[in-house]
Amino acid sequence: xAITEENPGYKWVGTRPIRPDGLEKVTGKAQFGADLMLPxxxxxxxxxxxxxxxRIVSIDTTAAEAMVGVKAVITGSDFPDLAANxxxxxxxxxxxxAIAREKVLYEGHVVAAVxxxxxxxxxxxxxxxxxxxxxxxxxxxxxxxxxxxxxxxHEGMITxxxxxxxxxxxxxxxxxxxxxxxxxxxxxxxHVVVEREFTTKPVHxxxxxxxxxxxxxxxxxRAHIWCSxxxxxxxxxxSATVLGVSPGNLKVTAAEIGGGFGGKTVIYLxxxxxRLSQRAGRPVxxxxxxxxxxxxxxxxxxxxxxxKMGVSEDGKITAAEVWMAYEAGAFSGxxxxxxxxxxxxxxxxxxxxxxxxxxxxxxxxxxxxxAPGAPMAAFAVESVLDELARxxxxxxxxxxxxxxxxxxxxASYGPKFPRIGFVETLEAIKDHPNYTADLGPNQGRGVSAGxxxxxxxxxxxxxxxxxxGSATVVTGSPDIGxxxxxxxxxxxxxxxxxxxxxxxxxxxxxxxxxxxxxxxxRVTLATGAAVVDACRIIVEDLRARAAKTWDVEVDQVExxxxxxxxxxxTQPPLSLNDLAAKSGRTGGPISANASLNSxxxxxxxxTQLCDVEVDPETGVTRVVRYLTAQDAGRAISPxxxxxxxxxxxxxxxxxxxxxxxxxxxxxxxxxxSFLDYRIPVASDLPMIDCAIVEVPNPAHPYGVRGVGEVGIxxxxxxxxxxxxxxxxxxxxxLPMSPVRxxxxxxxxxx
Amino acid sequence: xxxxHFSAGLRDLTGxxxxxxxxATTVRRLVAALEEMFPGLGDRLSEASSVAINxxxxxxxxxxxxxxxxxxxxxxxFQGG
Numbered sequence: 001x002a003i004t005e006e007n008p009g010y011k012w013v014g015t016r017p018i019r020p021d022g023l024e025k026v027t028g029k030a031q032f033g034a035d036l037m038l039p040x041x042x043x044x045x046x047x048x049x050x051x052x053x054x055r056i057v058s059i060d061t062t063a064a065e066a067m068v069g070v071k072a073v074i075t076g077s078d079f080p081d082l083a084a085n086x087x088x089x090x091x092x093x094x095x096x097x098a099i100a101r102e103k104v105l106y107e108g109h110v111v112a113a114v115x116x117x118x119x120x121x122x123x124x125x126x127x128x129x130x131x132x133x134x135x136x137x138x139x140x141x142x143x144x145x146x147x148x149x150x151x152x153x154h155e156g157m158i159t160x161x162x163x164x165x166x167x168x169x170x171x172x173x174x175x176x177x178x179x180x181x182x183x184x185x186x187x188x189x190x191h192v193v194v195e196r197e198f199t200t201k202p203v204h205x206x207x208x209x210x211x212x213x214x215x216x217x218x219x220x221x222r223a224h225i226w227c228s229x230x231x232x233x234x235x236x237x238x239s240a241t242v243l244g245v246s247p248g249n250l251k252v253t254a255a256e257i258g259g260g261f262g263g264k265t266v267i268y269l270x271x272x273x274x275r276l277s278q279r280a281g282r283p284v285x286x287x288x289x290x291x292x293x294x295x296x297x298x299x300x301x302x303x304x305x306x307x308k309m310g311v312s313e314d315g316k317i318t319a320a321e322v323w324m325a326y327e328a329g330a331f332s333g334x335x336x337x338x339x340x341x342x343x344x345x346x347x348x349x350x351x352x353x354x355x356x357x358x359x360x361x362x363x364x365x366x367x368x369x370x371a372p373g374a375p376m377a378a379f380a381v382e383s384v385l386d387e388l389a390r391x392x393x394x395x396x397x398x399x400x401x402x403x404x405x406x407x408x409x410x411a412s413y414g415p416k417f418p419r420i421g422f423v424e425t426l427e428a429i430k431d432h433p434n435y436t437a438d439l440g441p442n443q444g445r446g447v448s449a450g451x452x453x454x455x456x457x458x459x460x461x462x463x464x465x466x467x468x469g470s471a472t473v474v475t476g477s478p479d480i481g482x483x484x485x486x487x488x489x490x491x492x493x494x495x496x497x498x499x500x501x502x503x504x505x506x507x508x509x510x511x512x513x514x515x516x517x518x519x520x521x522r523v524t525l526a527t528g529a530a531v532v533d534a535c536r537i538i539v540e541d542l543r544a545r546a547a548k549t550w551d552v553e554v555d556q557v558e559x560x561x562x563x564x565x566x567x568x569x570t571q572p573p574l575s576l577n578d579l580a581a582k583s584g585r586t587g588g589p590i591s592a593n594a595s596l597n598s599x600x601x602x603x604x605x606x607t608q609l610c611d612v613e614v615d616p617e618t619g620v621t622r623v624v625r626y627l628t629a630q631d632a633g634r635a636i637s638p639x640x641x642x643x644x645x646x647x648x649x650x651x652x653x654x655x656x657x658x659x660x661x662x663x664x665x666x667x668x669x670x671x672x673s674f675l676d677y678r679i680p681v682a683s684d685l686p687m688i689d690c691a692i693v694e695v696p697n698p699a700h701p702y703g704v705r706g707v708g709e710v711g712i713x714x715x716x717x718x719x720x721x722x723x724x725x726x727x728x729x730x731x732x733x734l735p736m737s738p739v740r741x742x743x744x745x746x747x748x749x750x
Numbered sequence: 751x752x753x754x755h756f757s758a759g760l761r762d763l764t765g766x767x768x769x770x771x772x773x774a775t776t777v778r779r780l781v782a783a784l785e786e787m788f789p790g791l792g793d794r795l796s797e798a799s800s801v802a803i804n805x806x807x808x809x810x811x812x813x814x815x816x817x818x819x820x821x822x823x824x825x826x827x828f829q830g831g
Contacts, residue, residue: 161762162762163762175759176826177758177759179758205831261831262829262830262831265829335828335829337826337827337828338826338829340826341825341826368831372830413757413823413825414757414802415804415805415806416804416805416821418806453828454830455809455830456809457809519829519830520829520830597810599806601806601807699806709831
């Protein structure tokens with residue numbers, strides 16, 4: 001069979017072997033963040049603010065410290081004052097979010113922590129910490145925060161990106177702006193113009209495993225942290241900043257992780273556990289309960305977005321105007337920047353203005369969530385595009401094909417796209433039987449598309465050849481979405497040995513070179529490239545050892561399917577087993593390291609097709625059929641690629657139909673449990689059908705693009721467009737819950 | 751000379767210019783040259799997390815080479831999940 005781009009002739013890449021972590025996870029042997037127990041370990045408990053916005057007048061720990069079993073109590077004053085030390089603003093925010101000093105900025109903000117011999121003692125002591133607050137007025141939404149005279153979270157916050165700079169502080173941290181062409185001219189050329197306003201609520205990443213950390217501090221200033229995170233090197237760096245120590249003083253071991261989706265790129269418990277351990281002289285474990293996860297860890301932004309778009313009679317988008325405001329929570333840094341760059345990036349639009357605002361409010365600081373910022377903008381833009389297609393009587397795929405970005409298109413955020421596969425995802429949907437499947441009563445069909453950059457960043461890998469010819473692949477990228485399998489598959493392909501002969505492991509911060517977080521859909525691309533580089537160094541080493549063994553020049557040796565072969569066939573082949581067994585005679589252990597700052601990131605696109613059925617009596621929407629097509633570049637591990645695609649869709653369906661933070665007028669979250677904050681469960685959903693599109697990224701040795709994020713960008717609009725098709729109502733506010741559907745139906749009938 | 755493009759959010763520091771040509775061999779030298787042309791722009795660009803050179807996005811581009819054919823865009827901060 002010919003070796004082509006579509007059929008690259010790989011033996012291991014693209015196969016579906018048994019996942020390497022499955023047995024330990026289903027038998028309960030896998031060690032997650034809360035599982036570690038150390039001799040003499042204490043249990044910690046965090047004291048959190050009951051107020052959305054308040055000045056801390058005093059904290060009295062006397063009673064708590066006197067309680068039986070209590071070994072340590074800490075407050076903000078036990079940490080360096082980074083603001084007084086002139087630290088960078090972003091570091092001050094990280095520290096201030098980890099534990100408050102002068103003010104609490106959201107309900108759940110940490111004010112103190114205790115460590116005691118038992119959990120019960122720690123909980124009792126936490127309740128005995130007496131905090132006196134001066135309650136301040138609060139703002140919970142972008143509307144409240146941007147209103148004239150709104151209470152300020154940060155008295156010195158001057159909006160960046162505005163010329164001239166405002167004289168007075170506000171809750172608007174920054175403004176972003178992208179524009180091209182002539183908006184008036186573009187709308188003037190339009191045959192149809194549609195304008196809508198949308199809102200979305202904060203939603204949580206919803207990882208099943210709550211945050212957990214164990215710290216064991218030594219008297220010499222060093223400490224060991226075990227935690228569940230998306231990046232133990234990042235946890236080390238952030239913790240060191242908050243604690244005021246060198247990162248080298250901290251060793252962080254990555255526990256197995258029960259989901260992150262961006263929400264575990266942030267520190268919460270780690271520096272608290274270290275300080276408590278230092279004060280108590282014993283190891284300390286801190287574990288959040290679900291209530292704390294909701295109240296105090298990053299959801300993604302609530303938003304308000306206005307979109308106006310125009311199209312010609314033949315479906316060409318002539319102009320787009322997008323205004324958006326994103327909640328940042330208590331500290332600046334909402335994903336509005338990415339939202340501004342992704343909002344219309346799928347399309348080649350000659351005239352546009354995209355304007356966005358990063359707005360602080362009295363909610364938990366937002367954290368990354370799969371393709372941060374992009375899903376809300378896509379909900380708005382893809383809903384309006386659906387309206388435009390309806391108005392001109394054009395097929396929803398065809399209108400997207402008519403405007404689709406292709407290689408060479410100047411993206412709305414600036415540069416020209418290299419090779420991309422958006423058109424291929426659109427065609428995959430259109431060619432699938434789901435696209436023409438019959439619809440029943442009260443059923444409707446929706447299409448939506450999405451874009452995400454993906455990321456590269458820094459990775460390191462070490463590959464060891466064991467004495468029997470098996471291999472160990474060591475990286476520092478926590479395995480959230482199957483990276484141990486994809487690393488092993490690429491190593492098997494490079495070394496020419498069976499996948500089963502390779503064990504991929506995640507090492508601690510002292511055992512392997514630096515790795516950035518497992519996020520940004522980057523690990524298969526970047527850490528994978530490091531693994532490939534290390535394997536190629538080993539193959540060169542193996543060729544040299546075979547040449548030494550045969551007493552020939554190295555160019556006389558080829559590496560073919562796991563063995564050294566003489567190019568002229570004058571020597572019997574030497575397998576990896578043979579060379580490993582005699583490594584001592586040919587130079588010693590066979591091992592290689594590779595570190596890189598990845599180049600050649602390949603952008604990701606997804607197009608999705610959703611069929612729903614809406615019950616007009618109850619307002620309940622049921623997803624009856626769902627298809628997602630996504631450009632993976634190359635699916636190293638198709639099982640895990642499909643898992644990422646399906647996972648993104650499922651989270652998006654929850655975002656679309658049910659999930660939202662509900663706060664009472666005092667700024668207190670009223671639904672901090674999975675009973676009242678409803679994420680989809682398996683019985684809510686049909687099988688999510690997957691069409692993996694493979695338009696290889698030319699810059700990666702196997703064509704990888706990254707698949708973890710873009711799948712969550714289209715679902716909300718896909719569901720909304722399907723609801724529109726089913727009941728002739730355009731839903732503009734998320735979630736599209738039964739109550740809101742009924743309200744909309746009632747308005748329609750009035 | 752390298753073609754440098756500014757997003758609308760940066761044009762308050764470029765006198766409204768959307769594009770300039772700069773003679774430089776690396777991104778660091780390019781940013782230094784831009785700072786001379788538009789005082790204050792260098793600091794703002796240093797806050798940008800990424801630079802796109804000929805369509806390829808770099809997170810740490812300081813020492814990336816540029817040449818007379820390069821098309822350079824400075825991108826807003828964004829984070830992956």
